[in-house]
Amino acid sequence: MFETGVRQLSMARSLIMGSRFNVRAVEALVGDALATLREFGAPGDDVQQLLDGPFADPEIRRNLQDRSLRRTVRRAAALTPYYRALVRQAGLDPNRVGVDTIARLPLTSKDDLRERGREFLADGSTPFMTTRTTGTSGAPVQVWMSQYEARLWPALAALAGVLRGEIGPTDVLQVNISSRATAAIHHDSAVCRLTGARLCLLGLIPPGESLKALRDNGATLLSTYPSYLAELIEVAERTGAAPTTLRRIDCGGEVLSPALAERAQAVLGAPVVDTFAMTEVLPVSARRCRAGHLHHDLNSGYVEVVALDADTPAPAGEPGRVVITPYYPLRECMPVLRYDTGDVVRALPDSEIDCELAGMPATTGILGRSSEIRAAAGHGLTPRIVIEALDTLSGPARAPRFVIQHQDTEAIVIVDAGALRGQAASALAELLHRSGARARVEVLAATADPSALRAVRADLRETTFTHIPAGSSLRAHSIP
């Protein structure tokens, strides 16, 4: 009890005063939380404040945001070549930065990070591990993290997970994400180590093998992409090989349609949680509440919603880009300031937020990428609309393969025949019209190159030897 109190004070001091976290203390707090649950069955009072910080009070929130931004900008301007130059050019005094003035700093784009990555590394930092974006939206971006970050982020996530009842020693987590998502894999493995949960890291192997592993290992938690989840559902429906022990499915990285989430619940027997996390702005993440709002974690970063075509705040209700500044001391090795995630949302006025997380600012779920939303200006058709329409029309099984060709006043949706699952293209066109989009639908010719269709993360398939037909020459010669 006394030690735990000291550790909590140490953590609170780091969050409020901005001193580096004592990572060992945070890791030990995970053990304390588990012991608390063993004794009492639930965390004690004020757990919400411990998890979410004192951000329900707008005045306190503003004060902490000002201090955190000042600290973060000051450090980035002092230690990274990229921001040293950028802050100077913007004529910004790092000691006076706050919520009111941060917008004077130009946005950092994915291209900036991709082309000038080395200039983002903080002087004196010790990079330990690199993680790359999957590259589904362009060439991959590489982000370095230090030992400190690699230990701190999972420790904080494990603490929140244990206190929210999301993970514990009786859980078995199966991870079906790309093996290249090193940060996420490292994160999952560290969270399991700290919480005592079992971990099955499988990657994007053939769905049948994943389903078998889910059953054989008694997995209770599944972490994957929506497109891969759709493939799991399809195989489970076809073979009747659904797992029986799952209690939650975490999905991220792609659009998750309500139809897919409902189908997953029906077939795999667990609710699907739409998560938001992005390699470039780690460790800032967001949670979906029951009302479907996206609530970003205010402890870990400053979140803005910026107009689509100007660096000004998007008015409430209008679409805008999510711009994130992860705070020091949570992010230290390769800081980014005002990073344009490219994801588009609508900011919600505080008066409209009446969910269980009311008091924390919220946005709508992600509407799409800014490039997609801009391209849809003439006809209103975004990938989310197509995915939701396809999932509604033909059932969410199988990740829908399609591509949108943008014309001036309408869009052409070219879909793989398999995505329609026997439904007529006109039925899809009708659904798209009903959602307000002007589009016509074409079916990809059988002879056409399917790689022309929009890539999904499930395409990052990692074929295993067991998937190679018996007797093939590859099997005969490759296995010693």
Next chain:
Amino acid sequence: MNQTLFQLCVVVGGAWLTAGAALLYFTHVRLERPAIGHFNGRDVLVVFVFLVTLPALYVILPEAVLTAFLILTFVSALTIGYRPLLSSTPRWLIIGALLGANIAVTRVGLGTVRGWQIYWTLTSIVVLLAVVAVANLYVQGGMQLRHVAWFALALAVYDPLFSIVIPLSIELADRFAGFALDPSIGMRLGALNANIGMGDLLVYSLFTIAAYKAYGPRTLPAVALAITVFGCVIPSIAPELLGSLHRGNIGFVVPAQTFFGPVAFLLYLWWRRRGVEAPMSEWLNRATPAETLPASSKTAELVQAVLP
């Protein structure tokens, strides 16, 4: 002999009253607890070190500092312990009145037997309330019977060491005689004076509610017997055998834990053979109907509500 009989009455009455009140509190009142943290073995060590060093401080501190220290201790215990029962204003008024009256009586009313009786009544009320609060703070905070048993066993060594070998406890008892907020429950009858220290009362209360929480009501007869025989009767007649502990009419200094500690530990070992002691969660599930969930359970509901 009269002193022994009087001592016996005061000690048994004080111990039963305090342990009973602690049990009543435990079964009816839920204290708030922090989001993370429960009482563990290291906390027992911290409390033990604190208890070992505190008497030495009591002896050397100037009177004003000691009084301030005692006020702080009692105010903390009473404020935290009675928050679930009383709102802020009446709580502070009652605490202020109790402590203020105690200090006032100490300064002006100790010239007569009636004055001493008022003094002991006021002191005993404050100490009883504080012990009940602290015992519940520890046990409701996760202190287990295992911890209490080891704690009592450690005190079984400490008590004679600092009563007989190093007469710190005797010096302390002399220092506290007629002192404001004497940390003990006592009474005066004519020339007879008797009391039982707060440390002993805390151990008996902890043992009672920790045993009740861990193994249920079936432990209570054995607990009552152990407290009465080994915590009160034997320590009260021991001075007849150990004259060095006798302090005339102002009572005895008896290393009570020397007798009670080993018995408490053996009882714990005996109960442990029946199975693992129940955690607080199990006791809460047994004891608390769903419609009258305590604050901590409301927190659990809140956590569930924000789960996806």
